[in-house]
Amino acid sequence: MTKVFSSSVVLAGLLLWTAASASAAALTAQVFDKQGKPLADAVVTLNGPAGPAASGLKASMDQHDQEFSPHVLAVHTGTQVKFPNSDNIRHQVYSFSPAKRFELRLYEGTPSEPLLFDKAGVVVLGCNIHDWMVGYIYVTDDPWFGVTDSNGTLKLDQMPAGHYTATLWHPQTEDMQPVSGGEFDMPAAGLTQRFNLDVEVKASDKPSKPAPGAFGDAFHKAAHE
Template identity: 70%
Template sequence: MRHVFISLLLVVTALHGTVANAAGLTAEVVDAQGKPLADAVITLHGATPPPAGSLKADMDQRDQQFAPYVLAVHTGTQISFPNSDHIRHQVYSFSTPKRFELRLYGGTPSDPVLFDKPGVVVLGCNVHDNMIGYVYVTDDGWFGVSNAKGSLTLDQVPAGHYTVTLWHPQAADMLPLPGGDIDIPADGLKQRFSLAVTPNAEAAPAAPPSSAFGDAFHKAAHE
């Protein structure tokens, strides 16, 4: 019985150590006016490698829009492009990190698309010019996209020193921007980040629908 008790004690101690070392980052992203900024990508670069996981993701199409609008993935992720609409779409990208085209289809193509190079990939639809989406491919181990309230949580990020990178579709020249260095303590960190963005031309009613993808593509092509 004593041997069993000692074994249980060691297991509990090990689990406690795992929980104690699990920190995390709770981030709030705002624009230059201090308003919550949705669809902002935060990545953390540090010495601690990320946990191994399945490098798979989905970029859906619903109501003639890409869902999510911004998808962040690690380099080497295979992305499926299901079409949840009752009409067909033809997804493509001319962006340097990933050029591809999925011919006119409904449902879900059988083969996912491998995103094997870091960078910003602008998605469009040959049938619906108003459809624009973004895939942010990163080599950094920890990353996330802010929600409608401008917040995101990166769970289980080990305590340590990290370099932050920020990105948003409406950032200047659509390039990643430095977010500074942070130290995440063992009990986690709450941090606010500010990111200057330009007005969303894609939502401007006066702009021709066909110009939206072209503007986004030209930004990506010159990153």
């Protein structure tokens, strides 16, 4: 009886997995700003049917051309994040955000140990040497998430059909707080869903590199020494 029961459980599990795989769909999320323009670097997270098991999660926040790359990184809670430095100068990365406080003192290459991001929230990154360097890590408990590309688009594959609740975030949202993106139903055939964020991104919103000068030269020298 025990063997028959075990076989039945395994068979039922396989049938459920097959059915779930067959109903997996693709979501194309399109995010627009208050002027109706595609919004890059917007985070979309979704809560709904159970997502894939979250274990052994890893991500990377690089530093390239004296900027954080990507500018916005979204990760699930429990993710180990590396901070490689691809520049030929040293950086000193830090965060004072409640979700993750840390400091990586002046370094080149890649620190040997990644940092664990185990608390949901927005983590603002800076560099003590280069004040214009600002980056963001959005840590979420939601099983489905991502960041829009330069066209304001995010594609998520293998999502179960069902009912979802969306949350949106962008560095220019009011008080840098996430906002509701509403609810929608995902059909088995997939869906293209439009989202709107009440933000207006300007060139001045992003810190720029300083013009060459004695002050900038001093920082440049410190980064190389």
